[in-house]
Amino acid sequence: MTWMLSCRKVAELLSHELDEPLELLDRLRLRMHLSMCRNCSNVGQQLSDLRALSAKLFSDPLDDADAPFSSPARPPEAPDHQHERGQPDHAQGKREDSSGA
């Protein structure tokens, strides 16, 4: 068994790690490879970006234009009336709140 993983194997582990925790040895070998390989750390970043971007796309699809979809249904009844937002389970994308105030 070798400590050196190929970039192809690293990509598989990066994807796998988004779904389940890796075994310790795989995790160590992965981290070691990433610390030395720019290509693979870029791929890792891109896979995380894909997840965050998907979460945003799926929870709030394309709020480009069309006022009826981006405006609130009605103003909140009372100022202290704070509801939890019903976010999908693993929406990791940071929501950008443009409403300000």
Place this chain on the structure above:
Amino acid sequence: MEPTRLQAVEAFVPLKPMSNPAEPPAGSPTRELEDALPVLRERLLRHARFAVHDQALAEDLVQETLVAVLERQAQRRGEASLITWSTAILKNKVADWYRSPNRRRMVQMTADDATLDESIDALYRANGSYAEPIVAWQQPENQTEQSQMMAVLERCLGCLPRQTGRVFMMREWLGFDTAEICERVGVSAENCRTILHRARMGLRKCMQRDWLATKAVQ
């Protein structure tokens, strides 16, 4: 010609706006919702198609969703936009469909899947290293670019092979864990892992090409 009785009555109330008592008045939440329905339907349909890759099924699920939207609109919270709220309802409908016991779908590897495999293989040299340097994505700099990037992703999702797209949506949208995906589509854990990996690498590659191109023309 003699005016009919109705015309005669109307003649006395010309200044009042005509309104059909069966229809909610303009500006009411119900009326606004009804006006927004056709566009909302289109948006949900696009979404549902990615999730199930089946036009008739997508239409059924969206129809059910719209009924629920109309029935439950009183429960809608002020701060959730209509599309966000409706999408959450659609998500439950799709998850219920995947979980319904009498539904059973087998994953079939199609010719498309083979093409995707080949395009992923082409990334690597024989020793498993990248044949060409992987360029980092430029992050979107503002809201407009963020929306553009999401639009690129949506287009790329549309290019995934059917089952690959479904499995990706089950994982990333419905939030199913891999064990549940294996059970619902009837594949081994190993296969499920491969399909998800293939989906991500396919999307990555498509984004790499299209998002960089989009950024380049700005």
